[in-house]
Amino acid sequence: MTELKEFLEKNIEEGFQRILISNARKKEGASKLQVRPVLLKGQLWYQVTRTEGTKEIHKNYGKEELISCLCTEMEENFRQLQLESVKVRGTVLVSKKGRMSIKTKVQNAQGKNREDFIPMLSHNRSKQYLLQEGVPVPWLVDLGVMSQDGKVKHSRYDKFKQLNRFLEFIRDILPKLPKDREIRIIDFGCGKSYLTFAMYYYLKVLNHYDIRVTGLDLKEDVIEHCSHLAEKYGYDKLEFLQGDIASYEGTDQVDMVVTLHACDTATDYALAKAVKWNASVILSVPCCQHELNRQVENEMLAPVLEYGILKERFAALLTDGLRAQMLTTAGYDTQILEFIDMEHTPKNLLIRAVKNPQRKQDLQQQKAWKDCVQAFHVQPSLEKLLFETDKEGCR
Numbered sequence: 362m363t364e365l366k367e368f369l370e371k372n373i374e375e376g377f378q379r380i381l382i383s384n385a386r387k388k389e390g391a392s393k394l395q396v397r398p399v400l401l402k403g404q405l406w407y408q409v410t411r412t413e414g415t416k417e418i419h420k421n422y423g424k425e426e427l428i429s430c431l432c433t434e435m436e437e438n439f440r441q442l443q444l445e446s447v448k449v450r451g452t453v454l455v456s457k458k459g460r461m462s463i464k465t466k467v468q469n470a471q472g473k474n475r476e477d478f479i480p481m482l483s484h485n486r487s488k489q490y491l492l493q494e495g496v497p498v499p500w501l502v503d504l505g506v507m508s509q510d511g512k513v514k515h516s517r518y519d520k521f522k523q524l525n526r527f528l529e530f531i532r533d534i535l536p537k538l539p540k541d542r543e544i545r546i547i548d549f550g551c552g553k554s555y556l557t558f559a560m561y562y563y564l565k566v567l568n569h570y571d572i573r574v575t576g577l578d579l580k581e582d583v584i585e586h587c588s589h590l591a592e593k594y595g596y597d598k599l600e601f602l603q604g605d606i607a608s609y610e611g612t613d614q615v616d617m618v619v620t621l622h623a624c625d626t627a628t629d630y631a632l633a634k635a636v637k638w639n640a641s642v643i644l645s646v647p648c649c650q651h652e653l654n655r656q657v658e659n660e661m662l663a664p665v666l667e668y669g670i671l672k673e674r675f676a677a678l679l680t681d682g683l684r685a686q687m688l689t690t691a692g693y694d695t696q697i698l699e700f701i702d703m704e705h706t707p708k709n710l711l712i713r714a715v716k717n718p719q720r721k722q723d724l725q726q727q728k729a730w731k732d733c734v735q736a737f738h739v740q741p742s743l744e745k746l747l748f749e750t751d752k753e754g755c756r
Contacts, residue, residue, distance in 0.1 A: 362461075365435060366428060369428045370428060372449055373407070377398055378446050380445075382441065385440075391412060399421065407421065408420070451464065492521070495510075495511045497511035500562065501521075504558070505517060507521075545572075546572055548560070550627060552621075554583075558596075565598065576600070576602070577609055578603065584601045607627070616642070617644070619645070620632075620644075624649050628645055633743060640716065645711065647677075647710065647712070652741065653679055679737065683734065684743055687741075690722065694714070694715045695712065695713070698711045
């Protein structure tokens, strides 16, 4: 590894841009590593991003520690390393017999200097959002998120990030939606409808999908305001209706159901409606969850559950875990994902469920969550809505 160490020491210097390590030798563990320079409090560090399945783990190193780490990784876990800087591009390959080859190509560094390079080091580089900063969007202006020139207001930046994060989830599931007809989308508990407008604008205006979107909420004044804005912008396939999620019967065909912060069991009614309609995609960010908090009992965990805040958080996690398991049993590939950083909101979990026609009913899995329900002496609304009676029309 002496040759590799010398190569890294020589090229991880001023003008270094990134390293990508790939071609893992083992199926378990990390599939790739990425390295980039970052400036933290005026000091130069090297951030290593380790990809393990769907997780990304970040760690910062000094130069010598980084070189030692990379040499070990190439000796034990990977077969390919690519380095890029303003001066050179290099490729390191390790054969199955352990033989290493290093090839370099000198870059044209004309015009490159320290001042050109420093902006790339910022730890908080500007993110490229699907809704771009600096580009005025009429409904974001009217809803108070942007100024007239497209600048995001400081007090509304968390909302702006939240909207973009949700749009990223929507972008990821687009291949699961029909392509040969109008896509039907319902946003339950739409509130002021930031997300409803964002979906319509991103899918219809920016990407020209054939969609029809309905926002449903209990508040009459909010629905009137949002309807006025939709008419103002000429969004002819965006409608807002006043009503309750549990009693809504406005359609029998929906492709995607969205619910952002629907309170307590309102989320369960939205999920049950989605399953009833055989919706292709469900995206749900639950809100306050009181139902199981009032019920949960467990002798073994009693010393922990006597603390109110811990019981509240445990009940919320138990609720979302059971929801995900029930949706899986109902024929969906289901995940629970981080919606947005905890520093912005504690209500940061998203349930993403995608219909899988090939998924067969797993009685063992159904028994597992039913055992969990019994262990904590709870009766979740979603269980009744999906599994206990056919007259509910949700199975």
